[in-house]
Amino acid sequence: xxxxxxxxxxxxxxxxxxxxxxxxxxxxxxxxxxxxxxxxxxxxxxxxxxxxxxxxxxxxxxxxxxxxxxxxxxxxxxxxxxxxxxxxxxxxxxxxxxxxxxxxxxxxxxxxxxxxxxxxxxxxxxxxxxxxxxxxxxxxxxxxxxxxxxxxxxxxxxxxxxxxxxxxxxxxxxxxxxxxxxxxxxxxxxxxxxxxxxxxxxxxxxxxxxxxxxxxxxxxxxxxxxxxxxxxxxxxxxxxxxxxxxxxxxxxxxxxxxxxxxxxxxxxxxxxxxxxxxxxxxxx
Numbered sequence: 001x002x003x004x005x006x007x008x009x010x011x012x013x014x015x016x017x018x019x020x021x022x023x024x025x026x027x028x029x030x031x032x033x034x035x036x037x038x039x040x041x042x043x044x045x046x047x048x049x050x051x052x053x054x055x056x057x058x059x060x061x062x063x064x065x066x067x068x069x070x071x072x073x074x075x076x077x078x079x080x081x082x083x084x085x086x087x088x089x090x091x092x093x094x095x096x097x098x099x100x101x102x103x104x105x106x107x108x109x110x111x112x113x114x115x116x117x118x119x120x121x122x123x124x125x126x127x128x129x130x131x132x133x134x135x136x137x138x139x140x141x142x143x144x145x146x147x148x149x150x151x152x153x154x155x156x157x158x159x160x161x162x163x164x165x166x167x168x169x170x171x172x173x174x175x176x177x178x179x180x181x182x183x184x185x186x187x188x189x190x191x192x193x194x195x196x197x198x199x200x201x202x203x204x205x206x207x208x209x210x211x212x213x214x215x216x217x218x219x220x221x222x223x224x225x226x227x228x229x230x231x232x233x234x235x236x237x238x239x240x241x242x243x244x245x246x247x248x249x250x251x252x253x254x255x256x257x258x259x260x261x262x263x264x265x266x267x268x269x270x271x272x273x274x275x276x277x278x279x280x281x282x283x284x
Contacts, residue, residue, distance in 0.1 A: 007225055008122035014223035018083035021219035029217025036144045036260055037064040037115045051111035058099050058117020062090025102130040109134055114143040119176055128189035138269035147198055147259035148178040153247040161239035182261050191265025199260050204253040208240040211256050
């Protein structure tokens, strides 16, 4: 008998979470995506070439697309986003598409840029292969995704609280890629000159509930298929107490760590015998 394996992520829930982010216009929960998008642009500015056709993969409401407009002689920027309501705020042309199934023919783009979307791909190597195929020779992938130390404080607090209050734990935070593995994934997917580096962004909050509200407003809440749908008040209260005790600063505010991995890779081209300048930095 064949055993069926449940998918890692509930794609319907993930799209719903992203659409829900549109209900907080002006609420400021998109600050992290905007900050990371600006850092992607900084890296792009280090690359000495132009990109006519660009794909913004996991575009959300098009913030990165708007930043890319007018840069690197961009002629066409396509915004691709799986959540239709969120996508409605992006500039045209736009396509409702999931990063796990890229609906473009081979050699369509000179640049694929992705801001905090690829960590939601259960088959990241397969997605990277699709991206490489969608790139023209000498095309560039420039992506940012959450790394392995993201929300380590939240994971610790929830794990300890749930274990103590309920006698067991359920998956609350998505598995992520480690920096040491990222360049290897690019190489396996067929990219030339793969580079992976990381930056850490630390955000402080008055309490755990404020952090959870921001994650909800970002559309970054739990979408694991195996997740437990509800968290009891007792477990939540215990988690808040553990978080405050273990991860608060002198001012009483708790910290939340976001580990951002930046991936750079080129679609193979004969000219790659000569190294191309590009972003190669690591900031802690």
